[in-house]
Amino acid sequence: MPKTPAGTLYRGREGMWSWVAHRITGVVIFFFLLVHVLDTSLVRVSPEAYDAVIAAYKNPIMGLGELGLVGAIVFHAFNGLRVILIDFWKKGPKYQRQLLWSVIGLWFVTMVAFSIRHLSVVFGG
Amino acid sequence: MANPVIESPRSGRVAPEYTRRGSSKGNFEMLAWLFMRVSGIILVVLIFVHLWTSLIDGEGIKGVDFGFVAGKWADPVWQIWDLVMLWLAMLHGTNGVRTIINDYAEKDSTRFWLKSVLYASTVVIIVLGTLVIFTFDPCPVIDGVAHVAPYCPAL
Numbered sequence: 001m002p003k004t005p006a007g008t009l010y011r012g013r014e015g016m017w018s019w020v021a022h023r024i025t026g027v028v029i030f031f032f033l034l035v036h037v038l039d040t041s042l043v044r045v046s047p048e049a050y051d052a053v054i055a056a057y058k059n060p061i062m063g064l065g066e067l068g069l070v071g072a073i074v075f076h077a078f079n080g081l082r083v084i085l086i087d088f089w090k091k092g093p094k095y096q097r098q099l100l101w102s103v104i105g106l107w108f109v110t111m112v113a114f115s116i117r118h119l120s121v122v123f124g125g
Numbered sequence: 126m127a128n129p130v131i132e133s134p135r136s137g138r139v140a141p142e143y144t145r146r147g148s149s150k151g152n153f154e155m156l157a158w159l160f161m162r163v164s165g166i167i168l169v170v171l172i173f174v175h176l177w178t179s180l181i182d183g184e185g186i187k188g189v190d191f192g193f194v195a196g197k198w199a200d201p202v203w204q205i206w207d208l209v210m211l212w213l214a215m216l217h218g219t220n221g222v223r224t225i226i227n228d229y230a231e232k233d234s235t236r237f238w239l240k241s242v243l244y245a246s247t248v249v250i251i252v253l254g255t256l257v258i259f260t261f262d263p264c265p266v267i268d269g270v271a272h273v274a275p276y277c278p279a280l
Contacts (some may be wrong), residue, residue, distance in 0.1 A: 023225060030218035034246065037211065040194070042216045044257050045207045046267050047191035047274075058186055066186065073172060087162065114181070121185035 014100045022079050025072040031070055035044060063122030074110050078103040157220050164213045171210040194275055195263035199276075204258055211254045219247045 010016050042050040056062055082099045086092035092099070178197075180186055197203040222243055230236040264277035271277065 023221075025223065026218070030222055033214055033218055034250055037215075037250045037257075041253055041257045043194050043261060046265065047272050050191045050194070054189055057189070063186070066180065070176060070180070073176070077165075077169045077172070081169065084162050084165065112235045117181050118185060120271060121180075121187055 014097045018079055018082070018100050018103075022076060022083070025076040028072050029076060053054070058122070060122055063118065065124075067111075067118060069109055070114055070118070071107075074114075075103070075107050078106055161217060162219060164217045168210070168213055171206065171213070174206075175210060192276075194261075195274070195276065198258065198261050199263065208258050210254065211258070212251060215247055215251050215254075220241060245271060 039050075039053050042053055057066065079100070082096070082103050084098050085099060179189055198207075223240060226236055226239045226243065230239055263272075264274065265272050
């Protein structure tokens with residue numbers, strides 16, 4: 001079997017790119033989850049050890065990282081609900097493109113609101 | 126003249142690799158597919174509330190410290206909340222990464238080793254997280270020194 005296919009079945013557009021974004025955000029969230037359980041486990045080492053590591057989450061660079069993480073989670077959550085609608089709602093497949101633009105719209109509104117709150121906490125005095 | 130008996134071309138001659146039943150996998154893949162959807166809906170609620178309490182409510186991320194965790198886990202509702210979130214998120218994430226490994230790792234041995242590392246990590250993280258939630262001590266005494274906090278008994 002040749003390694004490289006002559007053509008491609010990938011169609012691009014909303015359907016494929018939302019699938020790509022769902023995979024990438026899913027992997028990012030999974031690796032953060034592993035780290036997050038480990039950092040939380042420091043509460044069983046000592047209060048000082050936990051507070052020292054959590055302090056790292058409060059500096060501006062990590063604050064921007066949290067913004068990216070929340071952006072990934074919110075997209076994965078909203079697009080996951082879209083996937084469920086495509087699978088279980090009779091008209092889901094027909095409206096999958098409109099559903100993706102709804103996901104992007106809701107994601108944008110959510111992220112604007114969250115950014116105002118989170119960045120004022122991280123960069124505020 | 127007797128009609129010739131023509132054997133059905135498939136009867137009794139389906140090679141095992143072409144049969145659709147009898148595989149030991151059962152309907153595991155269908156159950157995994159369903160689990161992603163059911164756990165996904167529950168995780169949206171669990172994680173959005175988790176993000177609200179940790180990053181938005183009160184002082185946001187600046188309010189998170191040992192005392193914040195102690196205050197939360199003093200309530201069994203938050204213990205169960207975090208326990209369910211830990212298990213569902215880890216199983217949902219592990220199944221997602223399993224799918225990705227199956228899609229992109231072409232060699233049998235590569236898939237085997239990647240999934241072995243994945244499943245080992247999953248077991249370690251779920252067991253560790255579960256133990257941490259249930260053995261948490263808000264007022265630990267470390268090397269004879271008691272933790273000082275308003276909610277701890279003065280020694």
